[in-house]
């Protein structure tokens with residue numbers, strides 16, 4: 001999965017973004033939990049919000065999550081024939097819900 005895409009040109013055009021819950025399935029499979037309940041802390045602006053409130057880009061390849069506060073990428077997941085790639089780059093932390 002590429003890591004040199006438009007991370008820095010995130011700008012503020014989030015018009016094609018979906019609700020974060022659209023990405024919950026892909027991240028949930030990768031993490032083995034209900035991803036919509038995960039709190040994500042943005043490493044850039046410190047914005048903290050549930051995954052479901054982030055902006056999701058599912059046009060591919062893979063699924064990209066962007067911070068609802070500053071539009072920076074806070075997570076990516078992509079499934080390839082070789083396996084599932086999960087990147088949390090751009091986030092400070094993810095709090096998975098207690099089971």
Ligand SMILES: [Zn+2]
Nearest residue numbers: 042045067070
């Ligand atoms: Zn942010």
